[in-house]
Amino acid sequence: MAIPRILVVDDDSDMRQMMAKFLRQNGKIALPASTEREVQNHLDGGRIDLILLDVMLGDENGLEICGRLRHEQDVPVIMVSALSADHQRMEGYAVGADDYIVKPFNPELLLARVKAVLSRARRSSSLVHRRNTKTFTFAGWTYHAKTKEVLSPDSVQVALSRRETALLQAFLANPHIPLTRAEIATTLDVTGTSEQSREAMGRSIDVLVGRLRGKIETNPKAPQILKTERGVGYVFSVDVTAQDG
């Protein structure tokens, strides 16, 4: 891919400049903007690969802008916000953000997530679902999509719960591509029923990944298949072949 062009939208000039500088240091092209008009100009003009959007824009609410953007063009959006309250996050995702970062954030995390989102640009924001394939094999394992049966390398059937099965499917459809917790949650229809204290949607994804590891990894403590991408999420890091029949 050519050098990524990132639109940095924030009405706080300092923050805007800081993020832009940081991104440029890391090999991206950062285009600062502070109003919706500027955003629109950039979108109409050159190619934009990603938008970093602050939710607390002065007049226009970032959420609304984000929602409109998703309708008009297929540009990935990462929301940036000082609001960590749970429902605020939900609003961010609701309008279709690809990810969500809370200020003050660790610059590395920002970079990691920017990369993660860019690495799957050109896919639409939702994950790819392979169709017309019925059997997946990976690392000796076999997964029959139709019956949802999972066979270990020594042909022993392993029982996965519904959520575990869905998680496995998500990874099988996107091997070698890091999936953020937000993406996983979306494809799994995670709801986030009650209040959360920590970062995003609770730790349910982490726990779920742990449970799946416990069933398909030889040594769950040192995963060979479902690896952690620190600051981003998880990767299915072995090759997957899909056959019909």
Place this chain on the structure above:
Amino acid sequence: MAIPRILVVDDDSDMRQMMAKFLRQNGKIALPASTEREVQNHLDGGRIDLILLDVMLGDENGLEICGRLRHEQDVPVIMVSALSADHQRMEGYAVGADDYIVKPFNPELLLARVKAVLSRARRSSSLVHRRNTKTFTFAGWTYHAKTKEVLSPDSVQVALSRRETALLQAFLANPHIPLTRAEIATTLDVTGTSEQSREAMGRSIDVLVGRLRGKIETNPKAPQILKTERGVGYVFSVDVTAQDG
């Protein structure tokens, strides 16, 4: 199908916004509305795939609106209510709701039921009743609609009770389509004679399904034909062929 467009009708602004947000999070398009006028506008305007309707609308009673809607357009309706009393449920179904959820509800269940209803949109609200067919075969079994006789794969006649027969017929007419307990109850004319403690209409459907499984499944503990769709209901998951004569 295109992205589902869901009309969220509730006079409680908070609840309305919450449900709408939640649905958007999960890839639907949610259109909030609080009065019948707004509902009408939406229906006259764009395409609407599903209506989430609160029964306790301020002036207009949700039930009446629901009833009218069913007459005018063929839009599926899921009733939402804080009233768990039995007769209220019945009223909901009476006017033709496709499902019924009691507040406070588990968001995951809401989503599951929304999906279930959407997945069989384009069918009218009532289940399909095949006519002019007399014999069904599935997984080696044979069912003669006229005599209501059931023959196992090795041609042994199995006796089903009336309710069990009706249940089997409902599934034979809708193979591969998950049926909610509410739908099953409706087609079986379940009345709900007394009070219930738990969620819906008691567990009678569960027990009935269990009994049918005991008669037609090789191993009722691991059903191959009549499978459970957690959070939704049950699916008849084998192919069904219907012949005359």
Place this chain on the structure above:
DNA sequence: CACCTATGTAACAACGTGCAACAAAATCGA
């Protein structure tokens, strides 16, 4: 090294479902 954050995970709680056992109701034969 201390410190901070992200991640792993055991223990727990909440929930849906299966099912046996019981109770109530319907059906049938005399």
Place this chain on the structure above:
DNA sequence: TCGATTTTGTTGCACGTTGTTACATAGGTG
């Protein structure tokens, strides 16, 4: 009509699944 049998609904408990929480650990920074 009465009693026996079958059918149907209800209830309580067991069990599996899934989200939450609290604490331990790993990875990275200065």
